[in-house]
Amino acid sequence: MVMDEGPLEGSVTKRFLYVNRRAPYGTIYALESLEVVLIGAAFEQEVTLAFLDDGVFQLTKGQDTGAIGVKNFSPAYRALGDYDVTNFYVEAESLGERGLTLDDLQQITYEDEDDDWKEKPSIRVVSRRELAAIMAEQDVILSF
Amino acid sequence: MVMDEGPLEGSVTKRFLYVNRRAPYGTIYALESLEVVLIGAAFEQEVTLAFLDDGVFQLTKGQDTGAIGVKNFSPAYRALGDYDVTNFYVEAESLGERGLTLDDLQQITYEDEDDDWKEKPSIRVVSRRELAAIMAEQDVILSF
Amino acid sequence: MPTLHMVNKSPFEDNALQSCLGHVLKGDAVLLIEDGVYGALAGSAVAGMLGQQNGAVSLYALGPDLAARGLSEKPLLGGVDVIDYGGFVDLVTTLDRSQSWL
Amino acid sequence: MPTLHMVNKSPFEDNALQSCLGHVLKGDAVLLIEDGVYGALAGSAVAGMLGQQNGAVSLYALGPDLAARGLSEKPLLGGVDVIDYGGFVDLVTTLDRSQSWL
Amino acid sequence: MSAVKLGVVITGGPYTRQASDTAYQFVKAALEKGHEIFRVFFYNDGVNVGTRLTVPPQDDRNIQKNWSELAERHKLDLVVCVAAAQRRGILDKDEAGRQGKDGDNIAPGFRISGLGQMIEAGIVADRLVIFGD
Amino acid sequence: MSAVKLGVVITGGPYTRQASDTAYQFVKAALEKGHEIFRVFFYNDGVNVGTRLTVPPQDDRNIQKNWSELAERHKLDLVVCVAAAQRRGILDKDEAGRQGKDGDNIAPGFRISGLGQMIEAGIVADRLVIFGD
Numbered sequence: 138m139v140m141d142e143g144p145l146e147g148s149v150t151k152r153f154l155y156v157n158r159r160a161p162y163g164t165i166y167a168l169e170s171l172e173v174v175l176i177g178a179a180f181e182q183e184v185t186l187a188f189l190d191d192g193v194f195q196l197t198k199g200q201d202t203g204a205i206g207v208k209n210f211s212p213a214y215r216a217l218g219d220y221d222v223t224n225f226y227v228e229a230e231s232l233g234e235r236g237l238t239l240d241d242l243q244q245i246t247y248e249d250e251d252d253d254w255k256e257k258p259s260i261r262v263v264s265r266r267e268l269a270a271i272m273a274e275q276d277v278i279l280s281f
Numbered sequence: 282m283v284m285d286e287g288p289l290e291g292s293v294t295k296r297f298l299y300v301n302r303r304a305p306y307g308t309i310y311a312l313e314s315l316e317v318v319l320i321g322a323a324f325e326q327e328v329t330l331a332f333l334d335d336g337v338f339q340l341t342k343g344q345d346t347g348a349i350g351v352k353n354f355s356p357a358y359r360a361l362g363d364y365d366v367t368n369f370y371v372e373a374e375s376l377g378e379r380g381l382t383l384d385d386l387q388q389i390t391y392e393d394e395d396d397d398w399k400e401k402p403s404i405r406v407v408s409r410r411e412l413a414a415i416m417a418e419q420d421v422i423l424s425f
Numbered sequence: 426m427p428t429l430h431m432v433n434k435s436p437f438e439d440n441a442l443q444s445c446l447g448h449v450l451k452g453d454a455v456l457l458i459e460d461g462v463y464g465a466l467a468g469s470a471v472a473g474m475l476g477q478q479n480g481a482v483s484l485y486a487l488g489p490d491l492a493a494r495g496l497s498e499k500p501l502l503g504g505v506d507v508i509d510y511g512g513f514v515d516l517v518t519t520l521d522r523s524q525s526w527l
Numbered sequence: 528m529p530t531l532h533m534v535n536k537s538p539f540e541d542n543a544l545q546s547c548l549g550h551v552l553k554g555d556a557v558l559l560i561e562d563g564v565y566g567a568l569a570g571s572a573v574a575g576m577l578g579q580q581n582g583a584v585s586l587y588a589l590g591p592d593l594a595a596r597g598l599s600e601k602p603l604l605g606g607v608d609v610i611d612y613g614g615f616v617d618l619v620t621t622l623d624r625s626q627s628w629l
Numbered sequence: 630m631s632a633v634k635l636g637v638v639i640t641g642g643p644y645t646r647q648a649s650d651t652a653y654q655f656v657k658a659a660l661e662k663g664h665e666i667f668r669v670f671f672y673n674d675g676v677n678v679g680t681r682l683t684v685p686p687q688d689d690r691n692i693q694k695n696w697s698e699l700a701e702r703h704k705l706d707l708v709v710c711v712a713a714a715q716r717r718g719i720l721d722k723d724e725a726g727r728q729g730k731d732g733d734n735i736a737p738g739f740r741i742s743g744l745g746q747m748i749e750a751g752i753v754a755d756r757l758v759i760f761g762d
Numbered sequence: 763m764s765a766v767k768l769g770v771v772i773t774g775g776p777y778t779r780q781a782s783d784t785a786y787q788f789v790k791a792a793l794e795k796g797h798e799i800f801r802v803f804f805y806n807d808g809v810n811v812g813t814r815l816t817v818p819p820q821d822d823r824n825i826q827k828n829w830s831e832l833a834e835r836h837k838l839d840l841v842v843c844v845a846a847a848q849r850r851g852i853l854d855k856d857e858a859g860r861q862g863k864d865g866d867n868i869a870p871g872f873r874i875s876g877l878g879q880m881i882e883a884g885i886v887a888d889r890l891v892i893f894g895d
Binding site for chain 4: 303304305306307308334335338341342343344345346347348349351353355377378379380385
């Protein structure tokens with residue numbers, strides 16, 4: 138590995154949005170987007186994840202990839218709280234169109250250091266209109 | 282180049298259908314499908330080409346790729362008649378949904394050796410229902 | 426002379442399933458694999474597409490792909506048979522041709 | 528704080544344009560590139576999608592991609608401005624952020 | 630059911646698309662059922678399965694190795710299309726020499742040949758199945 | 763208009779997707795207008811632009827050579843993501859040594875580095891543009 142992954146000295150803080158619109162496993166984009174989030178977390182920027190369209194399928198619970206012979210990376214989403222990645226916005230309309238509800242998704246939580254380390258949910262379901270407003274507040278939008 | 286492209290000795294004749302559903306240039310599939318057709322023509326099988334969905338865009342006239350810096354391969358479709366590839370079925374519904382008519386497509390012709398070498402059109406516009414029936418008559422269906 | 430139609434794209438993102446269903450004939454089989462298995466979900470916005478096939482074609486979804494995507498416990502459309510790779514091989518070898526809607 | 532939305536997929540095959548238009552805000556710009564330029568055609572089955580933007584967003588299509596696809600002479604939807612790579616650069620540098628709908 | 634002769638075409642890139650994984654599971658299942666795999670032909674980005682230079686993460690599958698080992702075990706004919714391979718930088722020693730390239734990267738058990746090998750598979754095999762992008 | 767510092771990300775495979783062609787035309791136009799290209803980062807299948815082993819047809823463009831020459835002419839920083847490159851068999855001499863591989867294939871003007879280089883481009887550049895699949 139190349140050892141240049143650390144944060145920049147004295148850098149500005151920007152708002153980074155990762156837009157996830159693709160389903161896992163059929164293509165590599167969900168996994169390679171997650172890998173960017175994990176590395177990016179070291180840079181101490183404001184990080185937000187958006188899941189819309191087929192991207193909501195990335196978060197389904199009970200993924201079992203044994204029979205297709207592909208690595209199951211869904212547990213890694215639950216580890217993101219430890220990297221201070223705690224803002225998961227899931228689009229309500231995208232869930233509904235796919236016949237899904239919040240109950241079909243993994244529980245992803247983080248411990249809130251500003252609130253006595255209480256465990257809180259990372260996932261918030263928002264409307265399409267709300268998500269559009271969140272997108273418009275970003276400095277950098279990464280989508281793969 | 283590897284020199285094994287010739288026809289097989291004493292082989293059976295099969296009906297090969299090339300299904301073209303993708304637009305040119307955005308992805309390589311249209312070009313790499315055409316390359317198979319050109320090589321496949323040496324094998325003296327019954328060859329049919331189907332153009333449906335965005336595949337109908339492969340045949341538009343007046344393609345000029347100079348400014349995108351990509352090779353324009355659309356003239357090669359007109360050469361297929363010389364390789365006895367003369368059955369181009371274009372789906373009417375796919376044209377209509379895209380606001381296209383037969384006039385928007387290249388003229389592709391062949392010389393009919395069974396009819397005093399008269400020049401005849403290779404393209405026939407067929408309905409979705411007719412194309413489905415053509416698909417069901419094939420031995421091998423190649424789509425990329 | 427039935428055909429096996431294979432669809433590997435999500436019907437929420439790509440028109441492959443819709444185009445496939447516009448070209449199937451009575452007696453054909455449609456097999457959903459990879460991201461295509463999302464088309465087998467009951468209660469989705471595209472469920473009507475497959476639902477209206479009405480028994481004229483046989484519908485299959487690849488179980489390993491459903492499991493990978495966390496859909497093993499989700500209700501599927503009526504009439505969809507879940508098969509494994511062995512069942513996939515049986516469909517390819519017993520039907521007359523296979524057509525991939527890529 | 529307008530956003531430049533870039534769409535590079537055909538709207539006949541892929542839901543990217545539709546999803547993009549569901550998330551644009553007044554004052555944003557939508558630029559069609561690569562196979563996305565098919566969305567600019569007048570009289571197609573998807574023309575309504577862009578047509579109903581009604582001036583709330585600016586619409587652009589990349590001329591070199593239209594020319595490559597033989598669409599230079601075809602009528603485009605009203606309100607679509609055709610630009611070249613230089614115009615593309617101007618959009619990126621003058622709007623506040625760019626978002627690729629891949 | 631009697632044994633059937635199968636041709637398999639893979640057009641999706643490894644890791645990037647699931648196509649080569651699905652084809653691998655399909656071929657294994659077909660062999661277990663006693664069918665014959667006449668040939669596996671790699672086209673479009675599928676040719677990238679055939680490079681020996683990949684280093685996938687240690688906790689993930691190694692698609693090239695899986696195919697190389699399956700080919701060894703069952704004497705499979707794994708053919709990489711020469712035209713598609715040249716475009717994508719997949720070369721064997723002969724091709725590298727002809728093209729004046731200073732190295733090759735073809736993996737064990739794969740051979741590079743022409744598109745005619747795919748047409749031949751279509752003619753000779755009882756069924757041809759395409760796994761793609 | 764004043765000069766803007768641009769970061770460019772390419773995620774589509776060469777030849778297979780138009781992304782690397784569009785990005786090339788975009789970068790040329792940006793340079794002509796006097797803007798600064800802070801970095802071009804190759805991710806996902808975009809890393810395949812950086813192999814020197816491609817042999818495209820003689821009547822077509824050579825995507826790798828075009829980028830290598832543009833980088834030489836304008837001192838561009840072309841960075842290939844190491845993780846994505848390992849999965850796809852793109853290696854430089856150092857990586858090949860570390861991974862026990864018997865050859866490398868990185869093209870002139872490209873360097874292999876970590877994903878942090880893309881995040882850095884997002885932080886440092888005024889605008890980041892993604893050309894993808």
